[in-house]
Amino acid sequence: MARTFGSVGKETEKRVLKEALTLFAHHGYAAVSMRQIAGQCNIQAGALYNYFPTKQSILHGLMKTHMKDLLLALDAEPLLEQPKAALESFARFHIRYHIDKPEGVFVAYMELRNLEPEPYAEIMKLRQKYERFLRKILRDGQASGDFKIDDVPVTTMAIISMMTGVNTWFRYGGRLGIEEIEKIYVNLVLSVVGLEPVNVMPRLEETV
Amino acid sequence: MARTFGSVGKETEKRVLKEALTLFAHHGYAAVSMRQIAGQCNIQAGALYNYFPTKQSILHGLMKTHMKDLLLALDAEPLLEQPKAALESFARFHIRYHIDKPEGVFVAYMELRNLEPEPYAEIMKLRQKYERFLRKILRDGQASGDFKIDDVPVTTMAIISMMTGVNTWFRYGGRLGIEEIEKIYVNLVLSVVGLEPVNVMPRLEETV
DNA sequence: GTCTATAAGACGATAGAC
DNA sequence: GTCTATCGTCTTATAGAC
Known part of the structure; x- marks a missing residue:
């Protein structure tokens, strides 16, 4: 083979983004x-x-990708009419996505102040789009x-905060699995808007 | 006067801490x-x-001072026996303190990863002491x-998250005053543990 | 596309004059 | 207690060989 097929460059670019994110x-x-990257x-x-x-x-690339992916994944969720079902679905989505991509979430939130004005404005617009989605659910339910x-x-x-x-304390292999955490948070969110929990949790052994 | 009375040094030290915090x-x-500081x-x-x-x-000094002050202020609050009253009091305290000292709160949370191992462990202990206070209220109420x-x-x-x-969005001179925000958050916290709001809020004009 | 070498300057921290 | 000057190292980014 006289030349390299399958762009090595694209591989490197992806690798750079991955390592930089971490x-x-x-x-x-x-x-x-x-140099570290x-x-x-x-x-x-x-x-x-x-x-x-x-x-x-x-x-900027990392944060933009994270926010775009988040909004795309949200768009892919089934749209529910009934307010309680919509809120429950959103809560499940948010917890699952945030547990799934802790590094992206962390960077997208913590590094906002390190963005220059123009990229900052762009990322904030995407954040606000996400927040508006929840706000609409709450307004409809109200x-x-x-x-x-x-x-x-x-x-x-x-609710978003x-x-x-969950990203500040959740670690894989801890007392609770993802499914349990999802349930707990869904109930917390429902409680916040004055609704009864969807089902009772099994009582678990806890330590102070 | 042959020499400077009233330590200029202590003044400078306080000034450094203030400007560095900002x-x-x-x-x-x-x-x-x-050089910037x-x-x-x-x-x-x-x-x-x-x-x-x-x-x-x-x-390290800034974070330690912030956490110590927070715990001292919490200690100075009246200790209430009744779970609902204790939770309401804690929520009010937390919101008030965090709105009052946004820079300290922000640094104490965001810069944890920039602490070397020993200072990190020390600050985390103080954080956990604060968290334990709320956890005890919740356990008692449960x-x-x-x-x-x-x-x-x-x-x-x-609840703490x-x-x-509130620090990510609150700005003085916005739609809501501190008293109103305090009330709203107290009700949110009470809802989370399955309690009715303490009183109904006046409906305010809002925009999406 | 990756390398080595380097430009141009900022960094944390120190030494010594006053 | 604050200054100026400086050490040694690190920084982002670029230039040019291969």
């Missing part, structure tokens, strides 16, 4: 150097610039009388 | 340089080392039958 999630964007990819720092013009563009909500915008942020917080 | 909260510890204090970078042996020690809770540890983290999230 490094940014663990140490923070500002604390990670281009290159080292994790087994290439030299200079080679990174074949794919990304600046370090900032790596961060209008239909299904939910008891004092203030829809605040409750929207509260509560659920996203 | 800078760390806005740009992140790793993205802020000693010194610049905000109108001194030269070398002078910082009269007060702090390393940059890391500034961060035991007495006042609260309906699936899982106390998860609910503890969920939900409430701390």
